[in-house]
Amino acid sequence: MDQYVTGSMIKRLREGLGMTQLQLAESLNVSDKSVSKWETGRGYPDISLLGPLAAALQVSVIELMSGTDVMNTNRSFNMLRTRFHVCPVCGNVILSTGEAVISCHGIVLPALEAEEPDDTHALQVEKSEDEYYVTSAHEMSRSHHLSFIVGVRDNACELVKLYPEGAAEARFKIGRTKWLYYCCNRHGLFRIPVRP
Secondary structure, X not given: OOOOOOHHHHHHHHHHOOOOHHHHHHHHOOOHHHHHHHHHOOOOOOHHHHHHHHHHOOOOHHHHHXXXXXOOOOOOOOHHHOEEEXXXXXXXXXXEOOOOOEEEOOEEEOOOOOEOOOHHHOXXXXXXXXXXXXXXXXXXXXXXXXXXXXXXXXXXXXXXXOOOOOOOEEEEEXXXXXXXXXXXXXXXXXXXXXXX
């Protein structure tokens, strides 16, 4: 049942709402045997039922299809919990400030895990008056390039989109910038701390 919606998730959400299989079935105009088949992995809900099924279970279609529900456990806001999601189809960069199910072009995008940079992915950071001037000697060809640099402050993020065959450079206000995140289209996400 893990093809596009999980039976175990349907069951967990239904039971969490205190709903019987019959009650869920009646709300969708299907038989309770159909709901039982979905939950045990012996059948799939029709694609036309995904919207009504998600609504009945009080989740989004994306959450239903991803197999995980999103609970707001981020009780105290912290910009350093920012997560970055990049679409492999169009290069769209989506930031979330906590747990989220993000989708682009019908693909659920996992949050990228930031790593420590190696020599190939090093950034040079210089202070220039009240700004950090950030550059990289990284290759900027169509097949291998840095796609963005983000300055993360304690209260905001500033994203600078980079393009193949362009310069790998950005400027960020020194003030509250704490971290720089940047993404290589082949090797993933990197981060470095910055000190005022």
